[in-house]
Amino acid sequence: MHHSDAGSQYTALASTEALRDSGLAGSIGSVGDALDNALMEAAIGLYKTEPIERQRSWTGRGEVERETAAWVHWSNTERLHSAIGYCPPIEYETRYRETAASEAEVA
Numbered sequence: 001m002h003h004s005d006a007g008s009q010y011t012a013l014a015s016t017e018a019l020r021d022s023g024l025a026g027s028i029g030s031v032g033d034a035l036d037n038a039l040m041e042a043a044i045g046l047y048k049t050e051p052i053e054r055q056r057s058w059t060g061r062g063e064v065e066r067e068t069a070a071w072v073h074w075s076n077t078e079r080l081h082s083a084i085g086y087c088p089p090i091e092y093e094t095r096y097r098e099t100a101a102s103e104a105e106v107a
Contacts, residue, residue: 076089
């Protein structure tokens with residue numbers, strides 16, 4: 001059995017408009033190539049299991065938006081990620097940029 005939605009869930013009109021309004025371009029790989037969506041799929045999976053499914057009832061869209069923003073901030077600044085040495089992404093990125101800058105000075 002072969003399943004291919006060719007990234008259709010990310011080509012929804014609302015998503016496309018939100019990206020455009022933010023000055024961003026979406027990325028959809030070739031049919032059958034899931035690698036470009038792997039990070040997005042992982043993030044969506046965590047989002048669904050952590051803030052969304054834990055809170056069974058929401059008072060409205062505003063609450064979901066606030067909780068989403070808080071979760072994204074926590075995930076980027078405090079959450080320890082095993083793939084990057086058990087540190088938060090912001091810390092990893094800061095170290096990476098400092099290393100790159102130091103190497104550029106030496107070269």
